Amino acid sequence: VDHDERALMALYEATLSRVYGLVLRLVRRPQLAEEVAEEVYFQVWRQAPRFDAARGRPLTWLLGMARSRAIDAIRREARYQHESLDEDAHNVTASLSAPTAESGDELLAVAQGHAALHRALLLL
Secondary structure (H helix, E strand, O other): OOOOHHHHHHHHHHHHHHHHHHHHHOOOEEEEEEEEHHHHHHHHHHHHHHHHHHHHHHHHHHHHHHHHHHHHHHHHHHHHHHHHHHHHHHHHHHHHHHOOOOOOHHHHHHHHHHHHHHHHHOOO
């Protein structure tokens, strides 16, 4: 199957609202949903030769990819958040174990960081 830019554009125009709507419901952030939708159509471009009409309808294939890419994005965001929290926890622990705060403002910032970390952990 040769890549056909006009066919991709027609597919994009016909299905973008459904793909974006599905992704937005899953990721709950418009900017991230736009990025994921873009990834979906890039994946369609790359994997178009693999589409097998005998296995299902094109829209089902497309929405399956959209769902998978949205889940990947959610996992990527969660992993980034987790790594960021680990780093914050390390920084807070180091700050608390070595009380070298030069001023009350630094101590307040450490306490606020600790409180933010605690709130984030409660959300998990």
